[in-house]
Amino acid sequence: AQDLTPVRFTLDWRIEGPAAGFMLAEANGYFEEEGLDVTFDVGNGSVEVIPRVATGAYDMGFGDINSLIKFLDEDVDQPIKAIMMVYETPTFSVVGRRSLGVTEDPASLEGKTLGAPPPDGAFAQWPAFVEASGIDTTDITIESIGFPVREPMLAQGDVDTVFGFAFSVILNLKAQGVADDDIVPIMMADHGLALYGNSIMVNTDFAEANPEVVEGMLRALTKGFADAVADPAAGAAAVVAANDILDVAIETERLEMANAMNINTSYVQENGFGGVDMNRLDAAIEQLGTSIGISSDISAADVFDDSFLPPAEERMLQ
């Protein structure tokens, strides 16, 4: 009805459970309240979001902050910054099967075969994880396997563990008929990895020209994610409405896992949704140096800009 400002937003992946925050913000009219008309386009991984936003093909996006660090490390002047953290704890994990001798202890990976899709975000952090957890990699074999065969090969026992996002791999393994108690996720964050996960990013040229639009976006998204945490069922329903080939029950479960492991973490419960601890981010950049090689001295301030965030009290998830 009124003049809504259009915003082009690229997601990290298909619309699935964890994207409930975005869908609820839309469904519950939070964008409209802010005078925004947001178009969500699906993405092809948390990495490809970055060039899409950096080139201005999209105004904003939802992507991996670690890849962003790498990207800015190549050329720090590129017009893109993270402005709101969503996955406070990254979902990077190594998922194994108890029956194949893997336990929660990273040391149990020694002597095993690990299946790794080369473009996988979790696999990219492997060197940092090795260093942080101090495991011995001499007997570890890494097989390059693509996403379509990752879980099937683990289910068949062709590999002992795989890299991936915990909530994807676990649910996919269940779909392959692997028993619940056979699945062992080793969360990298639990073993010394200080990294952050996916965050909202903005094209800085766009943000400079439309600061109030960006602020409005973040306000609306904060409410959306709060709703998703509060009512996963409603979140899953909103997701399924946008992607009609999904199963509500599975997406609810997926969303709940993401909420518990990545979004509504203890830090978030204390400090509110969306912000980062700049010291931890600097530490993360340090760790990335080991894993993917950071050449220039890039700092947290080059990557994250908290100036568009709503006040902390508005960002508390009940």
Place this chain on the structure above:
Amino acid sequence: MTKPLVAIDQVDMRYGGPDGTLAVAGLNMVVEKGEFAAVVGPSGCGKSTLMKLVTGLHIPQSGLVTVAGTHVTKPVSIVGMAFQNPTMLPWRTTLDNILLPLEIVERHRHRLRRHKAEYVAKAEALLDTVGLKGFGSKFPWQLSGGMQQRANLCRALIHEPELLMLDEPFGALDAFTREELWQVIRDLHAAQGVTIVLVTHDLREAAFLADTIHVMSARPGRVLNVHRVPFARPRQLELMYEPAFNDLVHSLRAEIADARAVA
């Protein structure tokens, strides 16, 4: 008397379905073993069609074609055919084109590999006979029209078929080359007792070479008249200056003039 080698009995042949061109209708023809038959008639009357009927390339809609005692329902394998258009395969040299029948015909294909040199020598001798010595290594499209026609003739002869079907084999040749080749064919016929059916527009050619001359009507073609050529063999080119020869040619000519009108 033995059975004829070729017998065409009340044959109708229509091209391209029920509404197509009726090429020949009520065609009858008999060629004895060892006979030299010539077929003459106006352009488009069905002479080439007749040739294809005998070789089994076309199967008539009605009537019966019998070759060597067998009812023809598929291509027969005892013939050598020189088509009206010298359809040489452009990816083969002239020599290889001439050797083609040997690669196909049962009798030769198994011997070909081992006796290659012998066959090549034979092909080259044939090329020499028709005045194409040295052209075996050329591709067909490097030959003139008349040279292609002569190569075409060689291809029909190479495998020494029992029945030789020649569809205007000398059309693109000058008078002298033509007469030379008449003698070649004449000698071949005399020496090997091969049965020959020759389509031609040259009445003198027909009269000089053939035992019988079959005059066809305009389309739809049928045989109007069969002439027995009375001249004794072996015939020499001088025969053509004899009055009896010219009389025969003239009477044929008059007949064809009529034939053009008759359907």
Place this chain on the structure above:
Amino acid sequence: MTKPLVAIDQVDMRYGGPDGTLAVAGLNMVVEKGEFAAVVGPSGCGKSTLMKLVTGLHIPQSGLVTVAGTHVTKPVSIVGMAFQNPTMLPWRTTLDNILLPLEIVERHRHRLRRHKAEYVAKAEALLDTVGLKGFGSKFPWQLSGGMQQRANLCRALIHEPELLMLDEPFGALDAFTREELWQVIRDLHAAQGVTIVLVTHDLREAAFLADTIHVMSARPGRVLNVHRVPFARPRQLELMYEPAFNDLVHSLRAEIADARAVA
């Protein structure tokens, strides 16, 4: 006297590079405007090559070909050519094949769309003249050899070229059809003053139709002798029974017998 329409001056033509076949060597020939020239010679002597040189389809390695006062370095556009092999386009009906020149030649291509009916009527009239009435809608491969040749002739005539190059246009026709077409060509020549070069193996044809007869030697071809045909025009078929005619034919014959030996 005006300049000749066609002049060939000391032309050598070799196919396929320096080691290829030398087709013609030291060829000389002159054809005046309006003249009817016949070219005769043994098979493979370079007659078709001569035709292609005049039309500019081949450019000689040495010597000069001049047509209508211009040095020929690319195909000239004033000719109508009937090739020795009737190369009809198989995806076009006979009528569309005959209309092809009109789609190409500058003078007609712009008029064709608007005056289609008129041109089609003309093509059909031509088909009628050569005895192919009703075959316009057939595809070329549905015609007999002689019929294709006649359609080929029509294609050379349709755009009323100034210079008509006919390469054995009647080779596959019976004597009567052939004589009919002689008269057609004769009348065309008389009525329109078109210049014609005709390659033929039929000496009577040459003597009946032509003003000059050019006798070529065996390959590499050159013109050995030019005969001026003395008979007055218009000529009737009865001419062929006159002794003078037969004498000319006989003397030509003797000359070609010699020509085959000469290179």
Place this chain on the structure above:
Amino acid sequence: MTDSPAPTVAVSTPIARKPINWLPFMPWIYTIALFAIWELGVQLSGLPHTILPAPSRVFQAIIQYWPAIQRHSIQTLYTTSLGFILAVVGGLALGLLVGWSRTIYAGLYPIMVGFNAIPKVALVPILVIWFGIGTVPAVLTAFLIAFFPIVVNVATGLATIEPETEDVLRALGAKKMDIMLKVGIPRSMPYFFGSLKVAITLAFVGSVISETVAANSGLGYMMSAAQSQFNVPLVFAGLVMLAVEGIVMYALMAWIEKRTTGWAHRSTTMAG
């Protein structure tokens, strides 16, 4: 005497002349056979349906998700057709260009070969940056992947014109363009249609991989969404729909082909 054979003929002809024409049923027979083998193979090999679902399961998925499948199929058909039309036009033009001159041939051909050895999926991200996600990159990818076979066959058609045929036109003073249009193209028609059969299948592949990477709809999007859920029967439902759409387009082209290239398919012994 003449009466008695007549009925015999009348009786025998319909039997002899009209054997059941199996030809129109052949595609169905083969398809059914294929599905039967597939079903059996899956049952016997015991492959999990997350790798290779049996056709029965795929059909279940088709029925279950029909509204989504239908919507995405139409989107893919639309982008593919657009890309295919571009490919035909562009391929024809490029083929003529390459056939036109030896220098262009020598220069452009290797580059095109090199370009086509590159998986087009690598170019999709660049297209997305330029055109956003959705229809445009899908159409362009379909085009980029599909034009090459057309170029090759058109160029081959031009390069192999017999000089004898060429001469007919050259003797009339025809320009090179005339020779191309009047001889080159009609002559290579059968192969042009052959290349279209290859091109249409590639166009489907192109739009689908583009949709996989960057689209909110289309079978590629649907399949990748299903794949990330390990809903493999739905992935295969998408593949089956793709195959069906490919066959429909093929049938369309076979129909056009039949009407235009009858002159070339005169062989008596060969299929065609």
Place this chain on the structure above:
Amino acid sequence: MTDSPAPTVAVSTPIARKPINWLPFMPWIYTIALFAIWELGVQLSGLPHTILPAPSRVFQAIIQYWPAIQRHSIQTLYTTSLGFILAVVGGLALGLLVGWSRTIYAGLYPIMVGFNAIPKVALVPILVIWFGIGTVPAVLTAFLIAFFPIVVNVATGLATIEPETEDVLRALGAKKMDIMLKVGIPRSMPYFFGSLKVAITLAFVGSVISETVAANSGLGYMMSAAQSQFNVPLVFAGLVMLAVEGIVMYALMAWIEKRTTGWAHRSTTMAG
């Protein structure tokens, strides 16, 4: 008098007859032009090198990573060549089969079209489950993607044999197989080679996408690993290597083609 023109001829001929033959340089000229445009385009558009690196950067990457690139290139060349050879043999055989009989044509052709409309990347997981990761699925994918253009052109070649040529062999009592071997195949040779050009590029695409999904070596593996590292210049280095390998294979086939199909490339006005 005869002396004076002679030198003129001697002088003028070398000039007139031997203009510099630019043809062999054309590929280089075009390639250099392409790279120049690319370099310029990147510089002007200001695209970051993480999207579309300039060729200069790509060459840096090639030099920097040469040992790895070399190893992976050889692996890909190896799998592709194997797959391509399979595709040639299989495509020829299938093409003959399809050309052989009308019922097989009617039944098999639509299925092949349908199959080829499916992105082969969807089948790689199945191949991986059966054959493990590595060379075998890559070879098979290359084969599966590359055989179809060959089938189409061989089948078209058989279907369009002129009955006049056929008759020459039939009159000799030739069997269908003879006609195929002696006429069908040689006659369609130029188009067969055309289809090989398409097939080799597809074979590269096939092995690369298979390597992307499941392999520990090969350019596909290297590029997907580089992509995840944001090492886009290395990705493009991989693409350039692919193009180079494609062109090398093309050159090989163009050489064979030239030696076998000279008879067909006699056109005087057209390229070839």
